[in-house]
Amino acid sequence: MFVTKTMPTDKRLHEKDKSISFFEMVYEVVALIPKGKVTSYGAIARYLGTAKSSRMVGWALNALNKRPHDLPAHRVVNQKGLLTGKAHFHGKPMEDLLAEEGIEIKDLQIQQLDSVFWDPNSALSL
């Protein structure tokens, strides 16, 4: 894992620190999503201090797709628990990956979302 630059707990993440890219901050948070849990783009965006840049989170993950990575990007869904990024997964279907972690999905929609939702803002004690 490439966490050498800064850890999410570093307060600098909440500053206008341009020394690290927005992408890397997203990667840090995504890497910390517990197995069997999911979070949303908006939740990550809020944690990073750019609540209105939720689209950027998706953009970051899109860039991730272009290069080899071991991040649980499948654990990131939209606020409704819908697997909007499924189309971007080339390997095993996103829903399968989640299902293997014990997450129930029906028609690309995560069931019992509240019980599996992982909010970085509270989990990481913002």
Added chain:
DNA sequence: CGATTGACGTACG
């Protein structure tokens, strides 16, 4: 350097 993009979110009808 300006225009476009995008795996979202909120507002509005």
Added chain:
DNA sequence: TCGTACGCCAATC
């Protein structure tokens, strides 16, 4: 309640 419109902002073209 559901579908559509628009804003958002960093990265890319």
